[in-house]
Amino acid sequence: xxxxxxxxxxxxxxxxxxxxxxxxxxxxxxxxxxxxxxxxxxxxxxxxxxxxxxxxxxxxxxxxxxxxxxxxxxxxxxxxxxxxxxxxxxxxxxxxxxxxxxxxxxxxxxxxxxxxxxxxxxxxxxxxxxxxxxxxxxxxxxxxxxxxxxxxxxxxxxxxxxxxxxxxxxxxxxxxxxxxxxxxxxxxxxxxxxxxxxxxxxxxxxxxxxxxxxxxxxxxxxxxxxxxx
Amino acid sequence: xxxxxxxxxxxxxxxxxxxxxxxxxxxxxxxxxxxxxxxxxxxxxxxxxxxxxxxxxxxxxxxxxxxxxxxxxxxxxxxxxxxxxxxxxxxxxxxxxxxxxxxxxxxxxxxxxxxxxxxxxxxxxxxxxxxxxxxxxxxxxxxxxxxxxxxxxxxxxxxxxxxxxxxxxxxxxxxxxxxxxxxxxxxxxxxxxxxxxxxxxxxxxxxxxxxxxxxxxxxxxxxxxxxxxxxxxxxxxxxxxxxxxxxxxxxxxxxxxxxxxxxxxxxxxxxxxxxxxxxxxxxxxxxxxxxxxxxxxxxxxxxxxxxxxxxxxxxxxxxxxxxxxxxxxxxxxxxxxxxxxxxxxxxxxxxxxxxxxxxxxxxxxxxxxxxxxxxxxxxxxxxxxxxxxxxxxxxxxxxxxxxxxxxxxxxxxxxxxxxxxxxxxxxxxxxxxxxxxxxxxxxxxxxxxxxxxxxxxxxxxxxxxxxxxxxxxxxxxxxxxxxxxxxxxxxxxxxxx
Numbered sequence: 001x002x003x004x005x006x007x008x009x010x011x012x013x014x015x016x017x018x019x020x021x022x023x024x025x026x027x028x029x030x031x032x033x034x035x036x037x038x039x040x041x042x043x044x045x046x047x048x049x050x051x052x053x054x055x056x057x058x059x060x061x062x063x064x065x066x067x068x069x070x071x072x073x074x075x076x077x078x079x080x081x082x083x084x085x086x087x088x089x090x091x092x093x094x095x096x097x098x099x100x101x102x103x104x105x106x107x108x109x110x111x112x113x114x115x116x117x118x119x120x121x122x123x124x125x126x127x128x129x130x131x132x133x134x135x136x137x138x139x140x141x142x143x144x145x146x147x148x149x150x151x152x153x154x155x156x157x158x159x160x161x162x163x164x165x166x167x168x169x170x171x172x173x174x175x176x177x178x179x180x181x182x183x184x185x186x187x188x189x190x191x192x193x194x195x196x197x198x199x200x201x202x203x204x205x206x207x208x209x210x211x212x213x214x215x216x217x218x219x220x221x222x223x224x225x226x227x228x229x
Numbered sequence: 230x231x232x233x234x235x236x237x238x239x240x241x242x243x244x245x246x247x248x249x250x251x252x253x254x255x256x257x258x259x260x261x262x263x264x265x266x267x268x269x270x271x272x273x274x275x276x277x278x279x280x281x282x283x284x285x286x287x288x289x290x291x292x293x294x295x296x297x298x299x300x301x302x303x304x305x306x307x308x309x310x311x312x313x314x315x316x317x318x319x320x321x322x323x324x325x326x327x328x329x330x331x332x333x334x335x336x337x338x339x340x341x342x343x344x345x346x347x348x349x350x351x352x353x354x355x356x357x358x359x360x361x362x363x364x365x366x367x368x369x370x371x372x373x374x375x376x377x378x379x380x381x382x383x384x385x386x387x388x389x390x391x392x393x394x395x396x397x398x399x400x401x402x403x404x405x406x407x408x409x410x411x412x413x414x415x416x417x418x419x420x421x422x423x424x425x426x427x428x429x430x431x432x433x434x435x436x437x438x439x440x441x442x443x444x445x446x447x448x449x450x451x452x453x454x455x456x457x458x459x460x461x462x463x464x465x466x467x468x469x470x471x472x473x474x475x476x477x478x479x480x481x482x483x484x485x486x487x488x489x490x491x492x493x494x495x496x497x498x499x500x501x502x503x504x505x506x507x508x509x510x511x512x513x514x515x516x517x518x519x520x521x522x523x524x525x526x527x528x529x530x531x532x533x534x535x536x537x538x539x540x541x542x543x544x545x546x547x548x549x550x551x552x553x554x555x556x557x558x559x560x561x562x563x564x565x566x567x568x569x570x571x572x573x574x575x576x577x578x579x580x581x582x583x584x585x586x587x588x589x590x591x592x593x594x595x596x597x598x599x600x601x602x603x604x605x606x607x608x609x610x611x612x613x614x615x616x617x618x619x620x621x622x623x624x625x626x627x628x629x630x631x632x633x634x635x636x637x638x639x640x641x642x643x644x645x646x647x648x649x650x651x652x653x654x655x656x657x658x659x660x661x662x663x664x665x666x667x668x669x670x671x672x673x674x675x676x677x678x679x680x681x682x683x684x685x686x687x688x689x690x691x692x693x694x695x696x697x698x699x700x701x702x703x704x705x706x707x708x709x710x711x712x713x714x715x716x717x718x719x720x721x722x723x724x725x726x
Binding site: 035038039042043044045048049051054055058062083102103105138139140141143176177179195196198201203 | 503554556557558621623625627652653655656657658659660675676677678680681683699700701702
């Protein structure tokens with residue numbers, strides 16, 4: 001019992017020792033200043049003029065960009081942006097370790113016919129056939145309720161004036177979410193199809209990925225194909 | 230506690246020197262002799278005939294045996310009591326056999342006979358000899374000892390055997406006056422006895438008192454392979470043949486594992502991470518290392534050798550991504566050192582600090598290191614939920630930065646935001662919308678640029694900062710690009726760091 005009390009006292013003592021006595025206040029302030037100076041030096045870029053005029057966008061840095069040109073119909077060019085996180089493909093000898101799941105963002109490539117049409121896309125409808133794609137509620141780490149989609153499964157219909165365009169999944173995988181904001185604001189497709197105007201997020205099975213990848217073209221190949229600079 | 234136990238006497242003298250040990254042993258024997266002479270002879274005779282060892286006989290009478298003298302001396306005393314005249318009623322051959330054979334109750338534990346890890350039978354003369362081997366083990370491992378706590382575990386069948394023999398004595402001698410006296414004194418179990426026998430010699434050897442301590446000596450007695458099979462049979466036999474001598478004279482001895490260990494110590498401090506290629510914890514995917522090192526390894530590998538522990542565990546109050554630096558105040562962390570041989574002094578903790586901070590590359594720095602007890606856990610957990618975090622991000626914005634923007638940003642206080650699980654982590658986290666609070670933000674202009682700036686912000690723990698800035702496929706406008714992110718402050722005032 002006596003020991004316990006003494007230990008308690010010791011601790012209080014050590015705590016109070018940490019609090020700077022008044023005469024050392026200047027020293028502490030100096031130390032804080034030093035810390036602040038160091039912090040400022042580290043935070044500011046070394047050479048402002050070396051920064052790019054406009055830096056690579058989050059899409060360029062975080063995703064590997066693939067394209068599905070003329071998907072099922074001429075001019076139906078779509079993109080598949082594969083997020084680089086968790087995409088380590090297991091090649092090790094351990095059979096127990098599963099390769100991590102990796103997400104693909106699906107959307108309309110700038111050369112898609114719907115975007116080329118006069119007035120651009122005017123409305124997006126996720127209610128296709130039997131089910132409304134925007135009604136699925138995927139929950140939990142294991143993505144319960146996620147629907148399995150085939151490359152030709154329809155995600156939505158985009159309308160431009162009188163014309164409607166069928167937008168398909170392009171890849172085989174589980175549909176995690178569709179971009180609900182397109183229902184209210186279809187114009188996002190016209191202003192930023194590659195970011196805020198994405199169509200859906202799909203999670204392919206890691207084992208399916210090599211085959212999916214074969215069906216797509218890279219960013220460079222796409223540029224060459226569409227004669228973009 | 231019986232006052233006439235031999236251990237009490239031995240404790241009173243300073244017996245660090247060998248001659249003192251002998252004198253302690255002499256004193257012990259003299260007292261023991263007085264005690265043993267008070268025992269009535271029929272039960273002693275009866276117990277001896279059951280193959281109960283001298284130490285157990287003393288124990289069953291509520292007395293302690295000697296720590297320093299050989300058990301054979303005790304046996305001859307008991308034989309004297311049992312037979313009135315030494316070795317007249319009992320043939321000498323039987324005497325010696327009962328001295329050497331394994332006790333039918335304690336299975337050799339109180340005779341200091343056991344199987345060691347190499348499956349060889351070890352026989353110690355007295356309790357002190359067993360204590361010496363424990364002492365040597367602790368010394369070999371290099372423990373710095375400021376006290377010790379003895380932990381003994383004994384197989385359950387020995388407890389059952391003990392109960393059986395007590396029951397048989399009660400049946401046989403329950404009506405006798407001396408038996409009632411025994412009943413009044415404290416019962417000493419095999420476990421109590423072994424603890425008492427070796428505690429005092431250990432205190433003398435280590436030169437410290439036993440008591441609550443982080444240094445633990447653990448004696449684990451378990452039934453050896455042979456015993457395991459016989460186990461049930463032996464107990465059954467004991468129960469059946471309580472009055473008759475157990476038929477199997479050669480009871481097997483217990484397997485004894487002697488372990489010395491120290492409960493973990495904790496080194497608390499804050500770390501700063503200057504590299505965007507150092508993860509917080511060891512990060513290896515499929516044998517491939519991510520990043521060049523980790524805060525965990527840099528701190529742990531420096532502290533571990535100084536404490537000479539077996540292993541370490543790294544705990545931190547929150548975490549940052551590999552490509553995010555931890556600057557300014559640093560982040561509180563706790564290093565748990567398992568089984569440390571050495572307790573680091575205040576001075577050596579300072580040495581650790583200097584050692585880490587002078588490592589090549591200067592990837593990580595630590596400060597305010599101190600050794601703490603495990604109560605720090607509760608604080609750490611508490612602090613994790615309530616803390617605010619401060620960040621600085623180098624941001625590019627798609628239009629020219631205007632004074633109005635600065636005002637708008639700095640006028641925002643405790644803004645509630647909703648964050649969907651970022652695409653970045655959606656593969657392993659549940660898709661949800663989470664509410665977070667942005668406490669405040671300020672923009673710091675960078676001279677020479679109109680589109681780049683430093684965004685200082687203070688948010689609730691758990692906010693996805695990168696996503697808050699770049700919008701994660703569109704949640705903010707105008708769009709900005711985040712180039713670098715640094716954590717500048719982790720508030721945790723309660724920890725007094």
